[in-house]
Amino acid sequence: MSMQESSGVALWRQVADGIERGIADGRFAAGEKLPGEMEIAETYRVNRHTVRRALAALAERGLVRAERGSGTYVEAQRLAYPLRSRTRFSEIVGAGGHEPRGQLIEASSDIANREIARELGLKIGAPLIRIEAVRLADRTPICVSTTWLSAERFPDAGNVFANVHSMTKLLGHYGVKDYHRASTRITAAIVDATDAARLDLPLGRPVLVVDATDVDMLDQPLVTKRSRFAAERVEFLVENG
Amino acid sequence: MSMQESSGVALWRQVADGIERGIADGRFAAGEKLPGEMEIAETYRVNRHTVRRALAALAERGLVRAERGSGTYVEAQRLAYPLRSRTRFSEIVGAGGHEPRGQLIEASSDIANREIARELGLKIGAPLIRIEAVRLADRTPICVSTTWLSAERFPDAGNVFANVHSMTKLLGHYGVKDYHRASTRITAAIVDATDAARLDLPLGRPVLVVDATDVDMLDQPLVTKRSRFAAERVEFLVENG
DNA sequence: TCAAGTTGTCTATGATAATAGACAACTTGA
DNA sequence: TCAAGTTGTCTATTATCATAGACAACTTGA
Numbered sequence: 001m002s003m004q005e006s007s008g009v010a011l012w013r014q015v016a017d018g019i020e021r022g023i024a025d026g027r028f029a030a031g032e033k034l035p036g037e038m039e040i041a042e043t044y045r046v047n048r049h050t051v052r053r054a055l056a057a058l059a060e061r062g063l064v065r066a067e068r069g070s071g072t073y074v075e076a077q078r079l080a081y082p083l084r085s086r087t088r089f090s091e092i093v094g095a096g097g098h099e100p101r102g103q104l105i106e107a108s109s110d111i112a113n114r115e116i117a118r119e120l121g122l123k124i125g126a127p128l129i130r131i132e133a134v135r136l137a138d139r140t141p142i143c144v145s146t147t148w149l150s151a152e153r154f155p156d157a158g159n160v161f162a163n164v165h166s167m168t169k170l171l172g173h174y175g176v177k178d179y180h181r182a183s184t185r186i187t188a189a190i191v192d193a194t195d196a197a198r199l200d201l202p203l204g205r206p207v208l209v210v211d212a213t214d215v216d217m218l219d220q221p222l223v224t225k226r227s228r229f230a231a232e233r234v235e236f237l238v239e240n241g
Numbered sequence: 242m243s244m245q246e247s248s249g250v251a252l253w254r255q256v257a258d259g260i261e262r263g264i265a266d267g268r269f270a271a272g273e274k275l276p277g278e279m280e281i282a283e284t285y286r287v288n289r290h291t292v293r294r295a296l297a298a299l300a301e302r303g304l305v306r307a308e309r310g311s312g313t314y315v316e317a318q319r320l321a322y323p324l325r326s327r328t329r330f331s332e333i334v335g336a337g338g339h340e341p342r343g344q345l346i347e348a349s350s351d352i353a354n355r356e357i358a359r360e361l362g363l364k365i366g367a368p369l370i371r372i373e374a375v376r377l378a379d380r381t382p383i384c385v386s387t388t389w390l391s392a393e394r395f396p397d398a399g400n401v402f403a404n405v406h407s408m409t410k411l412l413g414h415y416g417v418k419d420y421h422r423a424s425t426r427i428t429a430a431i432v433d434a435t436d437a438a439r440l441d442l443p444l445g446r447p448v449l450v451v452d453a454t455d456v457d458m459l460d461q462p463l464v465t466k467r468s469r470f471a472a473e474r475v476e477f478l479v480e481n482g
Numbered sequence: 483t484c485a486a487g488t489t490g491t492c493t494a495t496g497a498t499a500a501t502a503g504a505c506a507a508c509t510t511g512a
Numbered sequence: 513t514c515a516a517g518t519t520g521t522c523t524a525t526t527a528t529c530a531t532a533g534a535c536a537a538c539t540t541g542a
Binding site: 010011012046047048049050053067068069070071 | 528529530531532537538539540
């Protein structure tokens with residue numbers, strides 16, 4: 001008996017679009033709590049379940065995050081992450097007005113498998129230092145990365161990184177003034193349990209997997225790494241031309 | 242098992258929007274025949290009934306017209322009809338690149354009722370000439386109007402109009418060089434049977450009903466009329482400021 | 483600790499959307 | 513006149529949309 005408009009656009013979509021507009025034009029700031037589901041339902045003259053459908057759609061796109069018992073919050077804007085040959089996490093995050101942090105999780109010894117040996121120009125089985133780190137913008141984890149360095153060229157690199165919290169500074173400590181990206185491969189996957197915990201990310205969420213190797217000015221490979229970015233927190237910008 | 246996208250926008254709406262865009266950007270010209278329902282269904286990968294839903298929505302807005310056994314045709318664009326104090330049907334239609342025509346349906350004698358007497362500044366029961374006319378743009382009927390004039394001021398107006406097919410020319414014949422709109426009232430109604438036939442409009446369609454009185458430069462009322470516009474063929478433009 | 487307020491989940495119902503097939507009614511051109 | 517092609521109408525089925533109510537699970541602040 002309700003006599004719908006039948007505009008061809010589902011109500012939940014209209015609500016979702018309305019909220020998204022509110023986020024886009026700043027009526028709902030990042031990190032802020034949205035009105036309760038009941039309140040939203042009343043303002044849009046709609047059932048609470050319809051609001052939940054709208055919020056679920058926004059949550060799936062990473063725009064909002066629901067916290068049971070507390071409320072629904074506007075997620076931080078996605079970090080724009082340009083992919084250049086000079087890619088410095090600290091510079092990119094800093095340019096976005098955020099405070100970059102690198103936090104060491106674990107540093108350990110390893111030996112080169114075929115892939116890593118090829119990337120670093122080492123022999124299979126060569127001694128490596130493996131650094132597990134999480135990178136944050138302000139207090140939000142952006143990515144976890146596993147970095148491999150030659151243990152012969154960078155002795156004690158794990159301890160150095162623990163002090164400087166930055167790959168750029170670590171390399172500078174060993175006399176590397178500048179470096180750049182030699183190769184970058186991007187794929188995507190579902191986050192695994194350990195990464196999920198480190199990224200503070202629910203299980204089942206997608207991550208962008210970036211395999212990259214950095215070389216010095218003479219094109220000698222320095223480090224190779226595999227980073228897993230929380231897909232909902234970054235967007236990679238490919239700069240063409 | 243089809244695993245829909247569930248974008249929140251109904252398929253029929255997406256199809257309707259696509260066709261409307263095609264009309265707007267000229268891929269489908271006015272008067273032209275659209276592809277058959279089956280063909281549209283194939284191009285959009287959609288059921289024929291979904292296409293019919295889309296076409297029905299467009300037909301309801303007057304953008305297309307379906308002819309059984311023949312096809313679905315793009316309706317003429319709605320005539321933009323600015324509402325100014327100087328409102329000349331012939332000028333408006335001509336400005337739109339169409340050929341204005343006025344076709345007399347019937348001219349007869351009448352006497353003033355209270356309303357018309359007030360509008361024309363006459364006494365109730367004063368003799369009138371009533372002109373029923375249909376106005377066309379090219380060959381499309383736009384509106385039918387009933388016009389009342391004082392029989393004393395405009396003797397034999399019916400025959401004059403039959404010759405000149407224009408209210409402006411009719412008034413000029415009686416020495417009225419210029420006139421303008423004194424009052425305009427707009428309502429809407431469902432077309433009645435006789436108007437439907439005159440407008441070549443299906444029963445049940447809406448008409449815009451305009452009651453207007455034109456006055457000369459001394460604000461003396463000249464004519465008063467009630468026009469019924471096929472709502473799907475015109476849009477009135479109110480010019481603010 | 484507790485009450486109030488929040489999100490999450492379950493069941494249920496009716497309306498709408500989309501698909502499918504069949505056939506009627508009509509137009510067009512050969 | 514006829515065959516092919518068109519729109520119109522009917523029945524039927526399945527999935528999504530939207531509403532409704534109840535209660536669980538959880539957080540927050542007093």
